[in-house]
Amino acid sequence: MDTKAFKRSLQQSENYHRRGFGREEEVEGMLKTEYQSNLIGEIRANNNTLRRGDVTVRLAEAFGFCWGVERAVAIAYETRTQFPNERIWITNEIIHNPGVNQRLREMNVGFIETIEGQKDFSSVQSGDVVILPAFGATVQEMQLLNDRGCTIVDTTCPWVSKVWNSVEKHKKRDYTSIVHGKYKHEETLATTSFAGKYLVVLNLTEAQYVADYILNGGDRSEFLAKFQNACSEGFDPDFDLDRLGIANQTTMLKSETEQIGKLFERTMLQKYGPTELNDRFMAFNTICDATQERQDAMLELVEEDIDLMVVIGGFNSSNTTHLQEIAIEHGIPSYHIDSADRIGPGNRIEHKPLERDIEVTENWIPEGKLVVGVTSGASTPDKSVEETIEKIFQLKAVALV
């Protein structure tokens, strides 16, 4: 499929919307009540610090809802207002936050189910309205919905679209897109649907494996087995690694994306020499500002004297997980929760350690003086952060005023 031509024609269709419906003021009050927090506003104004009794809470300088997420949620709310009687669907979670998705369910927005790894669009009919989430949808899904005569409301974050443009450029010049991301993540699935040849690498270790293969060759079968779900159909490491373009899932660890880009640049330089580098390697900066700011703020926070860290965000939220990783790398006990409901009853917390299932820790708040660092992922409303802070204070039996 000529994905670029398809996108262009879709954008000209009167059934395609990507800018909301001019109803911002109508939904503003609702969004404010449901997601914003006065307490967080006060803490921000107080140098991101709140002290009550023995507990000091230190908030990261940047955290929570990013611009792209706020925009997507607002457009989804506007959609409900614009189409009060139509059936509305969303192809996936609007963002990785259970509370926000639940609110949409309450507003009678249906979520397309995934059955045995496949999206089931059988209930979607002509005339239905279908929202595409902030991290986008695959080009095949867009085509199916367009062919079925649906109204498409596309809330894909422009930062994600920027990555799609990058892989389109790789494809045009017959480069293989090396995508730093999680091959199963919805955003990466969408990105690779626009790519020609591609290979998804999860981290620097996988990237190094590929770089070594480029320089020294290796076991082709082992390579293909290792990346069996993470490459384009018919990908052949012996032929498809001679021209590379770098792309990324926007929420990966920024430092790692940069290292991977540099690694492949060095690799192509070493293999083909400086005169050929421009014809062999292409990279654009596609790490989104919000991801960068939240990670930078976390890197500053972990340099402080913090006793423990609470990271709030969906368990399937990639950017939240990376914030957690930073705390762990700095040796700070860290608890990843997806809502304040995970705290209690009593001094217990249900949380998700990195790369492990959810577990319960008893007596997680120690006695005595305590400095708690708090941050949240780009899909977490301030309300969740406020509720978490309130619970921590309650645990220390300190009333918030």
Ligand code: SF4
């Ligand atoms: S994290 Fe970045 S790419 Fe993702 S929605 Fe927010 S602004 Fe957009």
